[in-house]
Amino acid sequence: MARRRLDDNAEVGASAMVIFIGILIASSVISALIISVGGTIFTRAGADAKVSSHGQKGIVNVVILEIWALDTTDEIHIVFDLPFIETPLRETDFTWILMCLPAGNRGLEFDSGSFEFATTLDGDGLTALPTIEFLPGANYRMIIQLDLCDLEVIEKATLILIIDKGSTHEKVLNIGTAPYVGKDLN
Helix, strand or coil: CCCCCCCCCCHHHHHHHHHHHHHHHHHHHHHHHHHHHHHHHHHHHHHHHHHHCCCCCCCCEEEEEEEEECCCCCEEEEEEECCCCCCCEEHHHEEEEEEEEECCCCCCEEEEEECCCCEECCCCCCCCCCCCEECCCCEEEEEEECCCCCCCCEEEEEEEEEECCCCEEEEEECCCCCCCCCCECC
16 A cells, blocks of 8 residues: 655645746737737728728729721720719819830830810710719710820720729720721720
């Protein structure tokens, strides 16, 4: 039989308790650190989202895009609407850029402008009417007159529609090798 001896020294129990308390303190410090880092990350992400949110959340919906004229000044007819803008969009906050790549890849040419001549569908899209702002869901038309891009000699073209502090819409034009008046560019 093994003989047991009662001892008042609780060395094993005290050591276990010290280790247990140390583990609790370390785990609480690590937990607090993880929660603090997580909170900081979420706070910064929220601040970044507020900074990068658009003033105008609308997109441009191009309904018709076609060649309107092929002569000394080539023209493109565009019919569009802005179905998802939150508030009316001022004409000065809406611009276009046409990037053209001439045959033989001889460098890019750019035409650009604003939508100051855009009219509702009952206008001709070429003379300025009192369209000062674009309303959500209304259809507008405009004749884009090109100065540098010659649609008969370019290989590729891209139309970029830009809403200031909002979205950008890029449309690759399907011009082909034999463009003609009325050709659909969608």
